[in-house]
Amino acid sequence: MTQRNRPVVIEMENPAPEGPDRAPAVPEPGGLPEGRAMQGVVALGARPASRLGRFFWASASALVGFMASVAAWRFVESLLAAHPLLGWIAATLVGLFVLAAALVALREWTAYARLARLDRVHRAALDAAASGDIGAAGRVVDRLVALYANHPETAWGRERLAERRGELVDGDALLAFAETELMAPLDRAARAEIEAAARRVAVITAIVPLALADVATALMANLRMIRRIAEIYGGRAGTFGSWRLLRTVLTHLVATGAVAVGDDLIHSVAGGGLLSKLSRRFGEGVVNGALTARVGVAAIEVCRPLPFAALQKPRVTNLVSRALAGLFGTGKATTPEDPDPR
Numbered sequence: 001m002t003q004r005n006r007p008v009v010i011e012m013e014n015p016a017p018e019g020p021d022r023a024p025a026v027p028e029p030g031g032l033p034e035g036r037a038m039q040g041v042v043a044l045g046a047r048p049a050s051r052l053g054r055f056f057w058a059s060a061s062a063l064v065g066f067m068a069s070v071a072a073w074r075f076v077e078s079l080l081a082a083h084p085l086l087g088w089i090a091a092t093l094v095g096l097f098v099l100a101a102a103l104v105a106l107r108e109w110t111a112y113a114r115l116a117r118l119d120r121v122h123r124a125a126l127d128a129a130a131s132g133d134i135g136a137a138g139r140v141v142d143r144l145v146a147l148y149a150n151h152p153e154t155a156w157g158r159e160r161l162a163e164r165r166g167e168l169v170d171g172d173a174l175l176a177f178a179e180t181e182l183m184a185p186l187d188r189a190a191r192a193e194i195e196a197a198a199r200r201v202a203v204i205t206a207i208v209p210l211a212l213a214d215v216a217t218a219l220m221a222n223l224r225m226i227r228r229i230a231e232i233y234g235g236r237a238g239t240f241g242s243w244r245l246l247r248t249v250l251t252h253l254v255a256t257g258a259v260a261v262g263d264d265l266i267h268s269v270a271g272g273g274l275l276s277k278l279s280r281r282f283g284e285g286v287v288n289g290a291l292t293a294r295v296g297v298a299a300i301e302v303c304r305p306l307p308f309a310a311l312q313k314p315r316v317t318n319l320v321s322r323a324l325a326g327l328f329g330t331g332k333a334t335t336p337e338d339p340d341p342r
Contacts, residue, residue: 157181194296206285
């Protein structure tokens, strides 16, 4: 006997939503946000300069400077011959310009020297930590105390270090104590700069629809952040020094592969399914802010005179969560009772 044909009922694991307001969001075309503004900044800043290009720009600058100098000299000479009073005014103005240029060059040289000083202290600290020599560690601490003698935020740490320095007979312990007392307030200030820059880049790249405009904004924000981080740690980079420091930081990021936007960054920053609830533009802003935080952490590693040992290196997820708390619905604001996230 054959069984009658009856309708077949198929139970679905995920029932259909009761209304259109409960339907899942339609994914944006093009996949997850990539942070194209910051990717463009990294590609622009970390591009290796060829020797031919450096030779071309150096020769072009020398030629233009020489032509301008000859033209200014002839202008002043002819004006002195025709109108002596006006000629002396022109000569005075040219002299003031040369003096200003010399002062700018001196400031840039001083900025390079301060950055080189931080690098020398960093290398000496690495050597002292590797050898464990108390004498080498003491010399590093002396250089740190001299470096931050005029920083009011390290005054309490310098007093503590002077009081308890004689109790420490191990090189590693002395470096760890110096890092805890001297670097902690500077690290907090550097983290604040990173959070402010990440917030600024995230908001602007989420609002500005023009590709070149958001790349330029992200570039300027990152340049200002790196310059401020260098000043916090005693670098005080000048105009040309800031660009060189930016190239150093971005090259370090490219070499370590830290600028690649992977699923770990997306989920850690956006909380998994958050980007599916926001527009792609806001998702781009969040990822650009996260990449800015990565640049800031790399800048701390480059500018910090002591390597991270006793203190923990700042985490990108904590920085972005604090920076973007309340902006795009991401993260959790840190209350004064919360511990200081590292």
